[in-house]
Every structure is written in structure tokens, then in C-alpha cells.
Amino acid sequence: MSTVAEVCQLLETFAPAALAEEWDNVGLIVGDGERQVNRVMTCLTLTMDVADEAIAERADLVITHHPLPFRPMKQLTTATPEGRVLWKLIGAGVSIYSPHTALDSAGEGINYQIAEGLNLVEIEPLVPHDPADPTSTLGAGRCGAVLEPTNLARLAANTCTLLGLDHVRVVGDDQQPIARVAVACGSGGSLLAAAMDAGADALVTGEATFHTLLEARTAGVAVVLAGHYASERFALDRLAEWLAAQQVELTVWASRNERDPVRLVRK
Known part of the structure; x- marks a missing residue:
């Protein structure tokens, strides 16, 4: 059985953090490296819908392309949208990893x-x-x-x-x-x-x-x-497939609830 740290090390072989832009926030953002991992979900962005899916599907680790948090936070409370998502995932024991610009440039x-x-x-x-x-x-x-x-x-x-x-x-x-x-x-x-x-x-x-x-x-x-x-989401499906092929004991899937927040309205 893999640990959070072991899965992170594997992701490093595909998208080394050294490739990330200086302004970025990549790697293990939330979590305990020694915690065991059975179920992993990938997504483009951690929204509340995606966080709810991760918890409902018993994910131990979420790999999100866009980091959460992205910028430094002085407080972690439910008073902000990102604070509510983070608080919910932490409460459920879900770790968060982001490759972001390292995955772009790999x-x-x-x-x-x-x-x-x-x-x-x-x-x-x-x-x-x-x-x-x-x-x-x-x-x-x-x-x-x-x-x-x-x-x-x-x-x-x-x-x-x-x-x-x-x-x-x-x-x-x-x-x-x-x-x-x-x-x-x-x-x-x-x-x-x-x-x-x-x-x-x-x-x-x-x-x-x-x-x-x-x-x-x-x-x-x-x-x-x-x-x-659209220019990035497809790659998270592929990343899930790649990770599942490397660690056959893991259950890995790309978020099924995630949607583009922008939609086309025709007259």
C-alpha cells in the first residue's frame, strides 16, 4: 500500500517541481506524507463540487492542477470560499497535491x-x-x-x-x-x-x-x-490513467463532477 509521500515522489518523476515557475505553489500542499493512500482523484480546480465528490468517493488524495491555496493565507477559516473547501477536505483527511506549471512544462x-x-x-x-x-x-x-x-x-x-x-x-x-x-x-x-x-x-x-x-x-x-x-482539463484524465498504470493497487479517476465554469449562450 502506498503512502502520500510515495505517490508524490512518483508524480515528481513525471512533472518535477523544479520545472515550476518561481511564483507557483506546487507539491504536497495539504496532508501527512506518512498517511496511506488507496484512492486518488485528479481535477483541474478544487471547487466545492469537486471537494464534495472527493469526500463522497472516499479519496485519500486529490491531485489538482490549480493549487489551493495559490497565494499565502494569513487565516484558514470558512469565511472565504477557498477556506471552506480546504477546511472541508482537511476535516475529511484528504491530502492535496498540485503539479501546476511543472505539469505544463514537463x-x-x-x-x-x-x-x-x-x-x-x-x-x-x-x-x-x-x-x-x-x-x-x-x-x-x-x-x-x-x-x-x-x-x-x-x-x-x-x-x-x-x-x-x-x-x-x-x-x-x-x-x-x-x-x-x-x-x-x-x-x-x-x-x-x-x-x-x-x-x-x-x-x-x-x-x-x-x-x-x-x-x-x-x-x-x-x-x-x-x-x-478545455486547454488543460483533458490532461488530468491522462494523468489519472498514467498514475493508475504506475500503481496498480491504487484506484485513480478524474473528477466526474468538474465542469467548465464558462458556458456558451446562443441568441
Whole structure:
């Protein structure tokens, strides 16, 4: 039977905490490393619905992509939404682990999975973890070449297929030629400059600010916006599958109750 610490060590082999951004909060956030683990649930974000599911399904450990807490807390009380979630999970003896940007930047992490799913070749990090090592596959974002000439409309359609979406938002002309694609999951607009430096014709990301999108349009770089949730949530299903394959004695599943908080309303 595994302990919390042993499962954390295993997760480190897939997404080392050293890859996380300096501002991030990764690793074991809540819990006792010596406590035994039988049941593990993954999720993108720890909301009350997700916490209730973890407790109802008797999870011993929750692996959440987005850390909770993310910022330092002076008090842990039920007076705040995140305090209520944490208090409930602690009371039920549920540990919390977050890989966050370490999982984004891992060799086969979220950004690599998107790049591979879009059939890009010669994939490399947008921002290498070790700039002194040109062969490193670790770092923020990804960039690669398309297998055959394509355009923005086809890239958008391929993104929908990969992430199970019926729509994405785009910046650029549908027929704009695309030969090189940058990928940055989540709030990836901050990597636009790196994408341009890498010679990308398009950036596939979750979300970006309005002014970043204007900058991309001015620079002639197409943008595909899949939504923050969709650009990352699929990887938590895959992480659950990977962990279950490594530790067959564990019961591992991705949250079944988690939903994108943003929904589309048509006129």
C-alpha cells in the first residue's frame, strides 16, 4: 500500500517541481506524507463540487492542477470560499497535491500533449528550462512545424477535435497559411513574444488578454483560443490513467463532477 509521500515522489518523476515557475505553489500542499493512500482523484480546480465528490468517493488524495491555496493565507477559516473547501477536505483527511506549471512544462506535460495531438513535428520548448542545453525537452510552452501546409481554419478544427470542442475563438483570417505553431495551455497569452521569437505563424492557447490579441493581429500571428478549462482539463484524465498504470493497487479517476465554469449562450 502506498503512502502520500510515495505517490508524490512518483508524480515528481513525471512533472518535477523544479520545472515550476518561481511564483507557483506546487507539491504536497495539504496532508501527512506518512498517511496511506488507496484512492486518488485528479481535477483541474478544487471547487466545492469537486471537494464534495472527493469526500463522497472516499479519496485519500486529490491531485489538482490549480493549487489551493495559490497565494499565502494569513487565516484558514470558512469565511472565504477557498477556506471552506480546504477546511472541508482537511476535516475529511484528504491530502492535496498540485503539479501546476511543472505539469505544463514537463517533457510529456500538457503543452507537449497538445503539440503532439496537433501532429506537430520537431517539437521544442518555447522557453527552455535550461537555455544552456539546446537538446532539453523541458520548459514552458511548445513550438513545432506542421506535417503539411495548412491554414488557420484547419488548425482551429484540429484543435476542436483534439480537445473535444464544438467551437474555438480565433484571431486572424481563416485562409491564413500556417507552417509553424506555438502552444501555451491555460493563460498562455504571456508567451506571445516567445512564440513570435520562435517564428510561429499561430499560437494555440487557452486565453489571452484583449491587448495581447491586438498585438498578435498587428504582428500577423494567428491565435486559437480554446478556453482555459478545455486547454488543460483533458490532461488530468491522462494523468489519472498514467498514475493508475504506475500503481496498480491504487484506484485513480478524474473528477466526474468538474465542469467548465464558462458556458456558451446562443441568441
